[in-house]
Amino acid sequence: MGELPTWQEQLRSLDPVVDNLLGIWRPDGPTEAEVQDMNRLALSILACGYLCHVYTDADRPVFMPLWNYALNQGGPNPDYVYLQTEIDESGTYEITGFRGTTRFVEITQQQRRIMSMDVFNKPRLGAGPGRGPTTHELDDVTIADDGSFRVILSSERPADYTGDWWQMDQGVQSLLVRKCACDWVNEVDARIAINRLDVRGADMPPEEFAQRFSDLPQWIEGMIHFDTHLVRYYLEHHGKNVLLRSQWIQQGGGLAVKQAYYDGIHEIADDEALVVEFPVPDPCRYWQILVADDRFSTVDWVNRQSSLNDVQAHIDDDGWFRGVVSRRDPGVWNWLDKADFPWGILQARFYQADEYPEATVTKVPVAEVLAHLPADTRTVTADERTAQLRERRIGAQLRRIW
């Protein structure tokens, strides 16, 4: 009947996605568990693609959940809630809501709607030479007594409008929101709505829906390939069992305005551990460390302690953070649980810090970890670990994801 692709045709076009990804991720052949894990990841990013690319509409925008514990790509920072909406660079948008009390809320103007290797190869397609994509934060705008805000985003300030206004960069195609919380239980997440003011929009025509569904193989492959490749970049350029300031981020010059990323590969045996040490910069508006697998899927942070931030971590009396990356529980508060993955990424970030410390990473037998840590290192019993993980599970669930 129609010219548009059928359901079967759309599904068939998704067929090669997992084989292509397995070819990149496990070129020498995956285990059965790895095949199923990639199936699950691809299905999850299909769901993410529906929410963020098929449902969304630049004329009728809604911030949709992009990366989180169930849609685990892009090396999500467990402290961040990531939301995305497509927008049109020629549009006039109002962003409204309530600021909440979380550490910060950033909104980045992105020059793309779909991740691809192009993003890796030209990481800083920004608003101009040497500039990254523009990032605003809610703390830049006026917050009313009831905690509400309203800001207009457009290429030019609307005539006679004197309220908060953010300039839209040329070529912007989507907005990425990052809401950062450290005390997951007690900080109040921002509530954010977006409306397009210059166009009313219409129901999505069947042709556009079909096109967006047809984009999903690229959505899935592009996103997972990008991050799998980025992990291998760090393997090649940073090396194993290290934590170095990100060469990839630095080479772009963008994010480093506010945030320094540190990356390295972890690759240890089950009876080994990595002791990660750095002096915590002071001041520093926010810092955090996480472990991910070798596709940049962050290790399940609802059920495992795979990340620590400046509220969750214990800092030693000398002002240093010392964490232990391992599969087995080393019995210290600052355990970073790498789960069963054979290797993966270790990543730390410092946000608005005055200085960027060097981090050391030392491989030791997991049974000897305490011998490599200060005598006053905070240890935990099995019961204390259970309580710590229960509190973490609650906190992760109390965050607002969507």
Place this chain on the structure above:
Amino acid sequence: MSELPTWADQLRALEGVVDNLMAEWRPEDATEAEVQDMVKYALATLASGYLCRVYTDARRPVFMPLWNYACVQGGPNPDYVYSTIEIDPLGVYELSGDRGTTRFVEITQQAENIPNPSLEPPKEPPLRLTNDLDELTLDERGTFSVIVSAERPPGYTGDWWPLDPRAQRLLMRKCSCDWANEVDARVAVNRLDDPGEDMTAAEIARRFSDMAAWIEGRILHEIRLVRYYREHHGINVLLKSKWIEQVGGLAKQAYYDGIHEIDDDEALIVEVPLPTQCHYWQILVADDRFATVDWVNRQSSLNDAQARVDSDGTFRAVISTQDPGVHNWLDKANFPWGIIQMRFYLANEHPEATVTKVPVTAVRTHLPPDTPVVTPAERREQLLARRKGAQLRRIW
């Protein structure tokens, strides 16, 4: 190498889904737009299936988003946020969080894990055990904690809800009327008797393999329910739900259902003398799959905070495709026919509703003379405020 299904195998198992759904939804010819709309519907339900069936784990539960503006099957009430977990009836679960300020938060125990498309009445009364967060003790910060288990844990004196041996799932309904200003509850769940473990490869594969049944079961059930109402309630009426009463009724809530089927130049005037006491009421329009009309971008529902009630205590609404210029417009969009549904929650009486078909241009002659006119500019503001409110609700 493996006995488990490949990605291609799993996709192949989904291939028949849309044809099966189309055969029931549009047994005669379907337009291309309808085919694509069903494809979109199936894709949305696959996404919800990933979140609520593949990701979820009764040993490591997390409330996941089930029905919402992006996943509209099940006739979602726009005032409700629906979340779900799978549950083991032998487990001991702790629910904790903040009550918030929304109208109510209900948690219902359900016996079905994968939806059954059949409308056959169950042989035994269905499991409909529902608890409400307002049964619980709140501390001064508004936080709560309740244990849900088959038996009260020994020595535990705090809040406790019994878990039915048939329970497979919990469905949470968070109801808000002033979407922008009420504060949604935050609810976490932990299993206390079993720490769980990473899902096995075989379990991932099995759950992925459930997706065809998940999509078909959910959508077919609702397509059939709409047709039940067409047959048993009729067209352009709004009657107390015979289906709900046939399957045992609901203790707190009365549902009214009927079919709307009008031309683009026609309108339905719905008139309901409101109960003098009612904890919550609401009305919505959906299509003929029980997909609620897009409530982010259209005024397809009204609740007791959004609606305008006439001075005689009667709620009067106008269902139409064209804007009739009244506050209580229910925008049925372009669907040829579908469902009208109204609900009264904890009401002291269940009034009769009348439905009158009129030309949309003649609507005013059938409404009280003091019914205010809504100009296009005012409608624009009303819809922008609605869009904002819908987005400020916490979905997940």
